[in-house]
Amino acid sequence: MKRILTTLLLLAALAVAQQPAHAQARLQIRGADVSSLAKSEAFGGVYRDARGRRGDALRILAQAGLNYIRLKVWVNPADGYNTKTQLLALARRAKAQGMKLMVDFHYSDTWADPGKQFKPAAWESLTLDQLSQAVYDHTFDVLDALRRQGTTADMVQVGNEINGGLLWPDGSNSTWPNTAQLLNAGYDAVKRVSSATKVVLHLANGGDNGLYRWWFDNAGANGIRYDVIGLSYYPYWHGTLEAFQANINDVATRYGKPVAVVETAYPFTTADDDGWPNIITAAEPYPGYRATPQGQAALLAKVGDIVRAVPNGLGLGLFIWEATWTGVKGNGWDPADPSSGNGWENQALFDYGDRALPAMGVLGHL
Template identity: 45%
Template sequence: MATATALAGGLTLGGGLPAALAAPHPAPRQSGRPRPRVLGHDLSTLQQLEDVGKHFSDHGRVLPAEQIVAHHGATFIRERLWVQPPIPYNDLPHILTMAHRIKAAGLHFLLDFHYSDFWADPSHQTTPQSWQGQDLATLAQTVYDYTRSVLGALARQGTLPEMVQTGNEVTAGMLWPQGQIYVNGTERWPQFATLLKAAIAAVRDTSRSIEVMVHIDRGGDNAGSRYFFDHILAQGVDFDVIGLSYYPWWHGPLSALQANLNDLAPRYGKDLVVVETAYPWTLTDGDSEPNIVNAQTPLLPGYPPTPEGQLAYIRTVRAIVEGVPQGRGRGLVYWESAWIPGVGWEPGAGDAWDNMTLFDRQGRALPSIRCYQ
């Protein structure tokens, strides 16, 4: 594509998009600026659960879930953002409300832009309906403007995130088809990088204090992780933190996670966060929706599907991250700690994650809530 070639070659885009997209400029790091440790929980379904009457408690005391996890050592809350979702949640109004709650609980905020109307992952990176049909340059401008708009709204209420993910599990690209990497036997890294740079430029232009994470799903795959980050760095992508998903039944044993993290940190000189992980506390099902992890799922030897096994798993992952060379292991985020039965993963469906939470089916904190203490 002529447009993609021009962008990759360093031409300035029209329409007000910063020239920074064509000429990467690593953000100057402030010497001595503290880097908060990431001991996080993704609570993206919390508001939806609360609206159907679910509540959470710790030793009999009913409290908002973010306050419970803060009491038990959490430092970050992660929230996903969809553009125009099919359900009225994980949209900007709900993010604005949740950002206030996160800050009120004394926690840091990690904002996860999906750049989609619904779930984005390595198999699904659907361009929002209202953005479809745009050429690459126009779509890059749209990504920049949207990202600036969201962060501007958060800035106006004094709740800017400390860290931003510019895309969710973008292993195979984002905003398909324009930003899809692997197409008919070819690899389209310049096109993907154009969109990723647009998102990052919007974060940088909002505030240099916000750390930018690029997130893929290759927690136990060192070769795959190297391949991805080598390529985006070759395209001049400027970011701060490597984010990885790690679920052992998909991504291999703990030894593979450890080997990958220990290689990536010195190779790239960047901090790493296991930004998604989880483990079952039971193999029973809390509703009619079949669980993703069940009796047929290969679990880790020595980590039974009990609250104690779950706690041991999280503490082991934390120890692996904290042992990363050069102090580059920043932490981890437990994915959907509070997704108890009550709402589903899509309209009309049930909860396929109810045995992976850190709360029981009545919203009572499990012993594994102490994972960060």
């Protein structure tokens, strides 16, 4: 009997050793940005699970194994979406599914990214000190509303893809003390609401180690406070997988901070679904990974495996960007132009029949 038990234990250990890495240690964050979901639903968006059954998109994501959502916040957008109103409603739904919440503050009325960090119209005439107070007040107001309804944010981005700073020109990192003052105002607001909430500083170009060293060296020199380093990594824009791996490993060990890919994605088709040209149209946007459901799943799994392998357990996980942004008429990219379309629907986690794609299940079990 003892020999049989020993043999069984050895076989079990061998089976565990032979399992893929993601079967041994799941990522802490298996997430999706679903910022466009509220508007999609308002304009008739439908979501189905892998078997074709219609349901709540957040429930479908959670049942597939995802455990985090990310939602952006604009200050006063032209279409009234991506504000505190939608955030509160989606946060309640997500928390009811057992999911955690990351809030992504753009500090703008529209998209903020490396090429544009425009102030909200209401903040245009403010001095630097007044702008810092506006950042604090806006951040506190949104996060305190979440706390008061019992859906406290678990992570918060103070700024979105802030390679060149935020709230230009005042917060441009051509003047690092100004950048620091604004970012620390956001940090202080987050921590006043909840000391347990993690503050993320987020850059794009996840394969550019020179950028990350320059940025976070200056952040340290100027006393910018944060808990997590966030990266965008789109393989068709941001360098090779090897460059991404080298960078994420380096920044985690160099700064001793956890790292998370807060934006990534990959197409599952080259076809268009809404008559608006897709942003990524190549049949093989990254070598070895075709724009197919299988290629999408494989590429996202590879990114997840790279994050899992970050030294010292500092790789937290990843978020697929705009997983629910399907080709729904009226849910376009420009909040000021109702006729605009969506160039991203071929990178969602739902196909053109509104059904969950294989990548969803892969991501949920990374």
